[in-house]
C-alpha cells in the first residue's frame with residue numbers, strides 16, 4: 275500500500291522577530307502513508323509544534339507544498355481553512371483545552387454540531403466516542419470534575435467527532451503522570467484501527483514514541499527518518 | 502467524510518447561549534457557577550435599568566400632558582372658540598348657537614364671557630378669573646366629566662351666586678354659604694374707569710383636578726358677567742366641543758362655522774374670531790413638548806451608555822476567552838461563526854435587557870399612582886412613628902401636577918424602544934465580534950510556554 279495521506283515538499287518556514295530570522299523548516303520533505311502512526315521527535319524549539327500547526331492549517335508557511343488528504347494547503351484560500359480543519363484534521367494538544375461550561379459529551383459533540391451534523395447524530399456519535407475512550411459513564415461531567423488523563427481522553431474523542439483523516443497530537447501526555455500516560459498510549463495506539471485515521475504524534479516521551487510505525491527526528495530544519 | 506454545511510443557526514444559538522451565558526442552571530450536575538458570567542448579566546441589568554426610567558418618563562409625561570390637555574379642553578378652552586362682539590343681542594347669539602349645534606360633529610356649544618377681577622373676603626383677597634357661563638354648559642358631557650364638586654352646586658343658580666375654584670376658595674378662606682366681594686373695572690363714562698363692587702354668595706366649590714386651572718376660577722352666570730365686565734378687557738365667545746378634538750375634522754368644522762357667518766344675521770361677527778384650541782393654548786403645549794423632548798434625550802443617552810457598557814463587557818469577554826475562541830477555531834468553527842456568536846449574544850443581551858426593562862417600566866407606569874401612594878403612606882407611617890406630631894407629606898404635590906396621573910400606554914413607543922435597544926446592542930457588538938474573528942488558533946500550540 276503506497277497511499278500517501280500527507281506529503282510535504284521543500285517545506286520552508288521562518289519566523290522573523292525584528293531583524294532576527296529563525297529558520298524552523300528549510301526545504302524539508304515529509305510524507306506519511308494512510309492509516310499509520312508517525313512519531314516526531316526533536317529537541318525543544320526545533321519546530322515540531324510549528325510543523326503540526328502547518329499540517330493542521332493553523333499556521334501558514336513560506337514556501338514549498340503541503341498536501342493533506344488531497345488539500346493543497348499552499349493554495350487553500352483563507353475561507354476554506356475552517357472547512358479543511360473541521361473535515362480533515364483533528365487536534366490533540368498538550369493541554370486538553372476543553373470548554374469549561376460544557377459537559378464532556380457536549381465538548382465532544384460540539385465540533386460535529388458546528389460542522390453541520392444534525393444535533394441527534396452529533397450527540398449519538400459523541401456518545402460512541404466517549405464509549406470508545408472508556409468514559410461513557412462520565413458523559414455529563416464537566417471538565418473540572420475530570421482528572422487530567424480523563425480530560426485528555428475526552429479531547430481525543432473530540433478530535434475524532436468529524437471523522438478526520440489525520441489526527442495531530444502535540445505531546446498529548448506532556449502533562450500526565452505515568453499511569454495516565456500509559457492508558458493514553460494504549461488508546462492512541464488503537465486509533466488507526468478503531469477510528470480509521472492517521473496519527474501524527476509529537477512527543478518527548480520515549481515510551482509513547484515507540485507506538486509509531488515510523489519515526490522522524492526533526493533537527494535543523496529537516497526530517498530524519500529514524501525508523 | 503460527510504458533506505459540510507455549517508451555515509445553520511441552531512448550532513450557533515446552542516454554542517452562543519452556552520458560551521456566553523454559561524452552564525444551564527437546570528443541570529444539577531453542573532458545578533457551581535463562577536463569577537465570570539456576572540459582567541454579562543450585568544450588561545442585561547444595565548440595559549434594563551436604563552430602559553425603565555425612559556418608559557416612566559414617556560408614559561407618565563404623556564399621560565400627564567394628556568390629562569392636563571383634556572382638562573384644559575373640556576373645562577376651559579373648548580375645542581373651538583368663536584369670539585363674539587360684547588354687545589351682540591341675546592337673540593342673535595342664541596340663533597348662532599343653535600345653528601352651530603346643528604352642524605355635523607358638534608357635540609355642544611355654550612356661550613361664555615371671561616374677564617378678570619379681584620375677589621375679596623374677610624379671610625383674604627386673590628385675583629380671579631371671572632367666567633360667565635350659560636346653563637347650557639351643564640349639557641356638556643366633557644365639562645361634567647372633569648369638574649368635581651367639592652361642596653354645594655356645580656352652577657350658580659342665581660345671578661348673585663358664584664361657584665369658586667377649589668384653590669381660590671382656599672386662599673379666600675370661604676366655604677359654601679359665605680359671601681365674597683368681586684371687584685371689577687368698568688368704564689363708567691368716556692375715559693373714566695371705575696371699580697365696581699358686587700357681592701356674591703358662594704353656591705359651590707369645584708375642581709378640575711389641576712391647580713393651574715382652578716386656582717382662580719370665579720364662575721358666575723353669563724348675564725352677570727356681561728354686566729360686571731368691561732367690553733375692552735373681557736372676552737365673549739361660544740365654546741364649541743366636537744367628538745374628536747385631535748383629528749383633522751376640527752379644521753373642516755371651523756370652515757363650516759365660517760360659512761355660517763356669511764348670513765346677514767351674523768354680519769357683525771368677524772370671521773377671524775374663530776380659533777382652535779391648538780392656536781389658543783399654543784404656548785402651553787410648546788413648553789410641554791420641549792420639556793418632554795429634553796427628558797427623552799437624557800434617557801436616550803442613558804440607553805446609549807448602557808449599550809456601550811454592553812460592548813465593553815463583550816470585548817472584555819472576548820479578551821478573557823481568547824483561548825476558548827482559538828480552540829473553537831482549531832475545531833473548525835469559522836471566524837464568521839465565532840463573530841456571529843458575539844453579534845447574537847449582543848442582540849440577545851440587548852433584547853433581554855430591553856424586554857425586562859420594558860416589562861418593569863410598563864408595570865411601574867401602570868401602577869405609578871398606587872406606587873407613589875404606597876411610598877407616601879410608608880414615609881408618613883415611619884414619620885409618625887418617629888415624631889408623632891409630624892404633618893403627613895404629599896409626594897406628588899397637586900399644586901404642580903395632576904392629583905391622579907392618567908397613564909397612556911403607547912405600544913408604538915414600546916416597540917420603538919425595544920427595537921432601538923436591540924439595534925444599538927448589535928451595533929456595539931460589531932467591535933467584539935470583529936476582535937474575536939482575528940484570534941489565531943495557532944496560539945494554542947504555544948499555550949503555557
Ligand SMILES: Nc1ncnc2c1ncn2[C@@H]1O[C@H](COP(=O)(O)OP(=O)(O)OP(=O)(O)O)[C@@H](O)[C@H]1O
Nearest residue numbers: 289290291296298317318319320321322323324325
Ligand atoms: N510566532 C512566533 N514568532 C517567533 N518565533 C516563534 C513563533 N512561534 C514559534 N516560534 C519559535 O519557533 C521555534 C519552534 O517552536 P516550536 O513551538 O515549534 O518548537 P517545538 O519543537 O514544539 O518545541 P517544544 O518541544 O519545546 O514544544 C521556537 O524557537 C519558537 O520560539
Ligand SMILES: [Mg+2]
Nearest residue numbers: 322323324444
Ligand atoms: Mg511544542
